[in-house]
Amino acid sequence: MRKQYLWLALAVFILLDTSFSFWQHLNVELDGDMAAIILPAPWYSQVLQDPLGLGVLLKNEVYAAPNRFFAHQLLSSYFKTVPLALKAFVSPIESVYLASALLKTGVQLLLLLVLAAYIRVAAKVGWPQLLLAAALLVPLFHTSGYNMQMGIIDKSVTYTVFYALPMGLLLVFFWPFYRAAYTGQALQLGIAQHVGWAILAVVLAFNGPLVPAVVLIICPAALLYGAWQGSKQAGPNRLQATLTGIPRAQLLHFGFISLLCLYSLYIGLNNKENLTGASLALAERYARLPLGLFYQLTVKLGIPLILLLLLLNTVLLKRQPASAEQQRLLRLVKWLGLFAGIYLLLLPLGGYREYRPDIIRRDTFLPVLLGLIYAYGLTSLHLLGTLPPRLGQRYGLALVAFLGFMTLADKPINVGNQCEKAAMQQIANSWTSPVRLEDPDCKVMSWTKITDAAYSADNAQMLHYWGITSETRLYYQQ
Known part of the structure; x- marks a missing residue:
């Protein structure tokens, strides 16, 4: 009975926090990129006429955002239809803000639930623990508070569609492969799933600036790891063993999306937005990278607190009796750290924008932030279930204090729209x-x-x- 009340309390907490986020989104002003993309303005019209950037490939054309068709199409289609439908319930002005808040809250729920599902599977716990995983994450979605530093859902609905949404969809893409890897079950995809995942790969590759970089780090690494695992199997045919270490469906879909992302990066070289305005030499971009990272990690308390908690979790994990699960979690934290390092080192290659003078900003930092939040959530959930009773109670109180602080730090928006x-x-x-x-x-x-x-x-x-x-x-x- 006590557990039932606990699950109910967690569900109410998640609902209240998400409802507060929706209210916050409802009070945010509209951003300066919306109209040009939704109409679209002349300089964004060609991307909507050339979904795959064939003009770049065949004619070496240069125009704005050649590899971001689906992000442009979604934002345009959504705001050309949903506000008009909402006018049946609210005023024309309110309908636009309501449409924006609904979209941002939907993306927030997508990321929250997918991350919680990832944590539940990796922690090897039951479905009720999904609520606990979500409760550990939901206060970290700041609309005010630490949004400028760790705004998973950007105040700008355009940036939400171009950055947060593709990351959520990419996590959906990786889900069946991730689940199979952690559960040890054979990866089985039906014909409909194969087709759906191939379509999703196309959507992701032409959806925003983050996906290609993340895919081209994770997918080749996962395939190489699978091949290495296969090569360790004894047998007369080492090459065959190496190939059988990679599930065929994973090889197919990871290879396909990697090729698409390479092509996306290629046509992105002709992005007119990167070729006009202020420019900065590559060496100078790398020189600014440490300063950008320093600001990202120190200006506000949000990220330092998450890092501190993850460090505490790592220390507590190392003090636990050695086990396969303990070693797996510690390796995972190291792998995520390696991913973050490689990703950040690749950022300067993406070009320079005046509004992002130090290369790293909350939008480009998002993949690292999501990895950090995932590692914090997973290790916290594991420790809650494995620490000795007395230490576990103290740790639980520390987590409650952290979550309470992060919840209160996301203060109501006073000067809104x-x-x-x-x-x-x-x-x-x-x-x-x-x-x-x-x-x-x-x-x-x-x-x-x-x-x-x-x-x-x-x-x-x-x-x-x-x-x-x-x-x-x-x-x-x-």
């Missing part, structure tokens, strides 16, 4: 164009203030499309 909504309402009520906004400091679907009405053209078209304005009305601020 109220001024942006008021500005939209002013534009909607106006009968002239361009409209001079009353609040000179309030940004409307823009990263910066718009002082030239011509620069509001895309946003004005978007507001009209959503039914917020009766016609296309430009606006500006002074």
Whole structure:
């Protein structure tokens, strides 16, 4: 009976925390990339007409985001349909914010549940423990608080679609192979699953900037590890043993997505966004990398606390009696550390953006952050079930204190989108164009203030499309 109350309490905690995140997402302003991608603006139109970047391959064309078709298509299709449907329940202005909050909360739930499932399988515990794994993770999704440092779900819905969503889908892609590896069961995929996973591989390879790098680290490493394991088997035919160490389905799908990601990186070389604006020599990018990592790890308490807890978990694991499970978890932490090191060293090769001066930022750091959170969750769940009673109680209290602190640190958003909504309402009520906004400091679907009405053209078209304005009305601020 006590366990039933515990599971119920955990479920309520997860529900309340996620509901709070939804409310936070609902109060975040819209970002400055939305209109250009959703409409799309002329410089983003070609990517929607060339899903596989064949223009780059066959004609050496240069245009924006040639290897990000599915991210652009999803954002465009979603915001061209969902806000219009939600207008049946809320005002046109509110429908856009509600659509954004629903999308971000959906991505958050995807990552939360998939990570919790990964942890449950690796910890070799029952399905009820999925709730405990999720409870260990849910306070780490910050919309305010430490979002600038460890914002898994970015305040920008565009960045959420381009970074967090592909990572969630990539975890889904790896799931059957991961589960088979940890359970020791044979990997079996039906025809429908093979087709579905092949389609998912295509979607992932042309979905955002993170997937190719992560895939090209993990997939070849996993295949080489399988081959090495097979080569250790005694037998007359060593080559055959090496190949049989890799499940055929894994070889097929890991090889396929790796080839797609190599192609994605190739056509990404013709990304016009990387060839215009400020540039920085590769050596200078590497020189800035340590500073970016230092800022990422020290500016706020969030990541240092997770690292400290993972370090504590590692020490406690090492003090436990030697066992196969203990050694497996310690090796896993080392492998994740190696992945993080390789990934971070590859980051400067991805180019330079002015808004990311030190190369590392919360968006590019996301794969490392997810690995860190996974390692913390897995080792914590293991220790909760294996520590001696007295030490286990103290450790449990320390975890509760950590989770309570992280929950309270994600403070409610005080200065949210109220001024942006008021500005939209002013534009909607106006009968002239361009409209001079009353609040000179309030940004409307823009990263910066718009002082030239011509620069509001895309946003004005978007507001009209959503039914917020009766016609296309430009606006500006002074």
